[in-house]
Amino acid sequence: MTEQELWKLLDNMSLEEKAGQLVQCNAGQFIENHLEITGPNGESLPAEELNRVMGSVLTFEDAKQAKALQDKHLAADPNKIPLLLMLDVIHGLRTTYPIPLAMGCSFDDGLMAECADMARKESAACGVHVTFNPMVDTARDARWGRILETNSEEPLINSRMGAALVRATQGDSLADPGNVACCVKHYAAYGAGEAGRDYNTVDVSERMLRETYLPAYKACLRAGARLIMPSFNALNGVPSVANKHLMNDILRKEWGFNGVVISDYDAVGELVTHGIAEDLKDAARLAMEAGCDIDMVKNAYYLHLAELVREGKVAEEKLNAAVMRVLRLKNELGLFENPYHGADEEAEEKLYLCPEHREIARRAAEETAVLLKNEGILPFRKEVKRVALIGPFAEETRLNGFWSRPGAERYTVTIPEGIRALLPEVELVTEKGCGVEIGDTDLSGIDRAAEIAAGADAVILALGEPENYSGEGRSRAELTLPGPQLELARSVLQANANTAVILFNGRPLVLNGLARTAPAILEMWYPGTEAGNAVARLLWGEANPCGKLSAGLPRSVGQYPMPYNRMNTGRPKPEPDDQPAPFSSCYLDMPNLPLYSFGYGLSYTSFAYEKLELSRRTLEKGGMLQVTVTVRNTGSVPGKETVQLYFRDPVASVVRPVQQLLDYRKVFLNPGEAAEVVFTVREEQFRFYGMNGEEISEPGEIRISTGYADHLILTERFLLLPESVNDH
């Protein structure tokens, strides 16, 4: 349709019908499905009435349901406006790839794009028009259960991976039925909830907001994301969905976003529980005024917007503008001509879990695993024939993580399956040993597990957190391995020193005791469909671990917040970190630094950083220079290394971080081979939020280093020049 035709369509709609376009309902009200909903249904209204007017639905299962929903609606809608169908496809639809926090550990934007591309194909075939992805809430507190949905504690990784996902999902044109629109979320700073509790209040300075939390949303919008979802939390006193500073000043005016804003689940209704709206009508007015276009599930807009317009409390132009944004998106997706978009049962059959998709998922599971410790026992030698596979995760199928589809566990390759497929000659004995829930105290299986361990050539000890301990509404105050898993580990490690621990969890955990005693630890996160194949290949050296931590692992919950790019203080703690230093910024009872830092991860080979060179010693406003890092594989097997570049601005008008990631690139090197990795560095990358609220860089020294957080090596310096130098 032309823009003119869309306006004409709008002109013919009643106020109620317009409000209907801004209503999103649960598909479960119209069809039977098994998908989890993350809150209550909206104000009760007859399903028939909703079906006639509603503009979009969320959560449905397959192409058949997608078509049925669309048919049913179009048959009833007097204006024949197709529905938008939305779904949370977060890390794969049927073929599940690793959780986003794990994807961050790959430090590989290309891999992210490959995974997103496979999810796009499966989603389009399923009939999805919009995915509620990417989630780019920078998160620095692992108590928050949703940390698994984000790529990293680092905004640069979230920005780059989020943008890569958007490009791969939306493609060149949304009219292509193979492409799916992205809704970036949760705007803004949802990851900064007080005390790590989900939905909790966020209070951050404008500088913190702009430097840490906003960049990733902005990067995804720049990459073309068509929708954005305000977060549940109150930000500096005002819930995001009614926050004019966020939605008007920054999103629409500063960033020029003209796509669709959709509330989070019931968030319009929650303006009442937040205590900033008197009732649902007031809530509808506040959200509309702030610029929220679609009301997810609450029906507040449908019940009250028309009346609010008639009473003169909401301008009709405002309502029209919101409806037009929704209609334009439908038009861009080509729904007026082809309301099913990509929904296609045959394509589903062909694509879901196809060998090509499984191969990508397996590679991703391998490249996101982080080898935390290895005292020479991994990879297992070929002579290892009798293997004890012990622990509550030994035969677990729920290794997909939050937002995997119901039933995803049916398709998971288990660890025994993976080992048998790779090494049919290995004699495998499995034993659970103990439970994994917080309340589990039964130690009776531990002796038997130790006995089995004692008789094996090698032991794989599979520990972790139950799959439902992380995700939405799943914060924890303790971050230790739940249940008697540490008791199990103690006995098994005593029985057989040739024990490799593998971990399955959705957040950084506190691993102190285990890290001291276990000779090898491989962090697998929730690797998804291909879990078992990836584990087997990694343990036996068919794949070489190359993941680096996208968020540091603390020694204690008491260290939070502990961002790697912490600000300098007036009394920084002197080295060594393991001794308290009187009247410095430190703890009496533990070091300041995490147990494993951001950017850390081992390999079966070793890498030497030989040289760091700058192409120039000065940099003017708007200029660029090149940084070359020479890295060599000094071990005996091929491997991938993530070259990380950090910087520090040692003197500025406001306090700056002690280290900040500037760029990263992954390289593959054969034994003995060296690579020169060249980074182009631009002056803009050194800008920060100045005293007067402008983005500035200041003249003076900048230090560039490589290595990883708190272990920087090979530092070089250059001078940022004052602006006037540039003018001559």
Ligand code: BGC
């Ligand atoms: C979550 C969102 C999600 C939405 C729709 C909410 O509870 O916060 O991330 O997209 O539900 O499922």
